[in-house]
Amino acid sequence: xxxxxxxxxxxxxxxxxxxxxxxxxxxxxxxxxxxxxxxxxxxxxxxxxxxxxxxxxxxxxxxxxxxxxxxxxxxxxxxxxxxxxxxxxxxxxxxxxxxxxxxxxxxxxxxxxxxxxxxxxxxxxxxxxxxxxxxxxxxxxxxxxxxxxxxxxxxxxxxxxxxxxxxxxxxxxxxxxxxxxxxxxxxxxxxxxxxxxxxxxxxxxxxxxxxxxxxxxxxxxxxxxxxxxxxxxxxxxxxxxxxxxxxxxxxxxxxxxxxxxxxxxxxxxxxxxxxxxxxxxxxxxxxxxxxxxxxxxxxxxxxxxxxxxxxxxxxxxxxxxxxxxxxxxxxxxxxxxxxxxxxxxxxxxxxxxxxxxxxxxxxxxxxxxxxxxxxxxxxxxxxxxxxxxxxxxxxxxxxxxxxxxxxxxxxxxxxxxxxxxxxxxxxxxxxxxxxxxxxxxxxxxxxxxxxxxxxxxxxxxxxxxxxxxxxxxxxxxxxxxxxxxxxxxxxxxxxxxxxxxxxxxxxxxxxxxxx
Ligand SMILES: *[C@@H]1O[C@H](CO)[C@@H](O)[C@H](O)[C@H]1NC(C)=O
Ligand SMILES: *[C@@H]1O[C@H](CO)[C@@H](O)[C@H](O)[C@H]1NC(C)=O
Numbered sequence: 001x002x003x004x005x006x007x008x009x010x011x012x013x014x015x016x017x018x019x020x021x022x023x024x025x026x027x028x029x030x031x032x033x034x035x036x037x038x039x040x041x042x043x044x045x046x047x048x049x050x051x052x053x054x055x056x057x058x059x060x061x062x063x064x065x066x067x068x069x070x071x072x073x074x075x076x077x078x079x080x081x082x083x084x085x086x087x088x089x090x091x092x093x094x095x096x097x098x099x100x101x102x103x104x105x106x107x108x109x110x111x112x113x114x115x116x117x118x119x120x121x122x123x124x125x126x127x128x129x130x131x132x133x134x135x136x137x138x139x140x141x142x143x144x145x146x147x148x149x150x151x152x153x154x155x156x157x158x159x160x161x162x163x164x165x166x167x168x169x170x171x172x173x174x175x176x177x178x179x180x181x182x183x184x185x186x187x188x189x190x191x192x193x194x195x196x197x198x199x200x201x202x203x204x205x206x207x208x209x210x211x212x213x214x215x216x217x218x219x220x221x222x223x224x225x226x227x228x229x230x231x232x233x234x235x236x237x238x239x240x241x242x243x244x245x246x247x248x249x250x251x252x253x254x255x256x257x258x259x260x261x262x263x264x265x266x267x268x269x270x271x272x273x274x275x276x277x278x279x280x281x282x283x284x285x286x287x288x289x290x291x292x293x294x295x296x297x298x299x300x301x302x303x304x305x306x307x308x309x310x311x312x313x314x315x316x317x318x319x320x321x322x323x324x325x326x327x328x329x330x331x332x333x334x335x336x337x338x339x340x341x342x343x344x345x346x347x348x349x350x351x352x353x354x355x356x357x358x359x360x361x362x363x364x365x366x367x368x369x370x371x372x373x374x375x376x377x378x379x380x381x382x383x384x385x386x387x388x389x390x391x392x393x394x395x396x397x398x399x400x401x402x403x404x405x406x407x408x409x410x411x412x413x414x415x416x417x418x419x420x421x422x423x424x425x426x427x428x429x430x431x432x433x434x435x436x437x438x439x440x441x442x443x444x445x446x447x448x449x450x451x452x453x454x455x456x457x458x459x460x461x462x463x464x465x466x467x468x469x470x471x472x473x474x475x476x477x478x479x480x481x482x483x484x485x486x487x488x489x490x491x492x493x494x495x496x497x498x499x500x501x502x503x504x505x506x507x508x509x510x511x512x513x514x515x
Contacts (some may be wrong), residue, residue, distance in 0.1 A: 013418025088185025158193025195230030270362025298503025306342020328372030
């Protein structure tokens with residue numbers, strides 16, 4: 001698996017080079033590092049190119065520090081907010097370049113190019129009615145290094161962005177509170193350093209970290225990575241924190257006021273390594289990197305999605321961990337427990353950072369609709385645990401969803417309520433009817449019959465089964481709670497291969513249970 005080798009190389013290059021060249025240096029130590037000392041006079045020669053995105057120029061219109069006329073020339077509008085996009089490490093392009101000797105010469109043009117997502121992000125920010133200045137902070141020359149060197153450079157580039165914002169404030173009274181930094185991977189930490197290096201007590205408005213880089217940042221003190229202190233509001237989307245040789249590409253720990261973990265944050269749907277062949281078919285040899293960075297870059301596309309699909313904003317929910325979330329137990333929006341993923345997040349500063357979870361689709365629009373189902377089962381065969389397979393079909397006011405598989409984490413034993421999460425790709429409207437089916441195979445029937453011959457049942461001649469009286473449903477997106485009862489009240493027993501219909505019955509169960 002070539003992609004795995006690439007990934008290993010990527011992570012190994014972090015381990016081999018001594019990490020202590022960077023180690024626990026404080027942000028304050030920046031000025032003492034000789035490579036970082038520079039005088040105010042040569043600040044026109046920044047390593048970072050600030051390119052104002054316009055619909056007309058291909059590369060963006062470059063604004064130079066201390067050259068006011070470039071603001072005019074590029075039509076920077078000081079009465080509009082400013083978003084600065086900060087890219088990450090360019091190792092993937094670098095790796096490609098190395099292995100590209102046998103590729104057409106045109107391929108080497110990849111070197112020094114900004115990745116495609118940056119322009120998509122810029123265009124998405126400008127699209128619709130969004131009145132903003134969008135600047136791309138191009139630090140490619142400093143990002144095109146061995147990983148540990150690029151990591152060191154994040155502080156330097158952070159300082160340059162801070163200088164740039166201070167200059168905007170001094171020269172045209174552009175308030176830092178109107179600034180939103182969006183940083184991907186290493187760029188997330190660059191943004192964090194920019195936020196902490198900017199002088200004065202006021203902070204910049206917002207920082208969004210898109211799968212902030214993990215290696216050499218995970219577990220570091222808040223001053224050595226992106227942290228909630230770096231801006232008035234900080235949000236982060238974690239999409240590739242799957243561990244590989246003790247490291248993960250994206251940082252796992254919370255680094256923001258709201259940290260989003262789509263699909264648990266470790267890996268993303270549609271990014272499976274097996275898709276490498278599809279990607280190669282689609283993109284040629286670059287398909288390998290497409291696969292490797294798929295989950296990492298998903299954070300970017302989730303954010304772009306939030307800009308492009310106003311009517312499909314994804315909601316995420318506060319939860320302790322993904323396992324609890326997968327049981328459907330966290331779909332509450334009370335007291336800031338949920339928030340919107342991406343650009344339109346509710347900016348609320350809470351004393352402690354919140355980890356939010358959500359499921360997504362494998363492609364845009366990524367939104368899914370989350371439901372908690374709580375079903376009370378009574379297993380009539382006492383002392384015998386069973387592991388049935390169920391499917392559920394939902395009828396809504398707008399659409400139906402048929403034969404959704406239900407996986408119970410634990411077998412059914414005795415008399416207990418089970419909770420699980422179901423997600424739907426489409427909005428079915430208000431839920432009005434549920435069909436609940438016990439998927440019984442022939443094998444199952446046999447086992448069931450055997451069980452019956454061994455354990456005699458008490459209540460008449462009826463076969464014992466599962467008793468399912470009610471199904472309680474909570475819709476995350478609408479926060480609506482509903483109760484469904486078996487259509488045939490006198491027959492609440494479910495047997496293998498049988499399907500039961502449940503209809504709304506709130507009136508039979510007045511709101512006694514507010515959980
Ligand atoms: C700047 O933006 C404001 C608000 O949209 C607009 O009224 C104004 O005309 C713009 N200025 C320039 C120079 O484009
Ligand atoms: C199930 O448990 C509840 C309370 O835990 C009890 O009231 C009820 O009688 C039990 N039902 C059966 C059939 O055992």
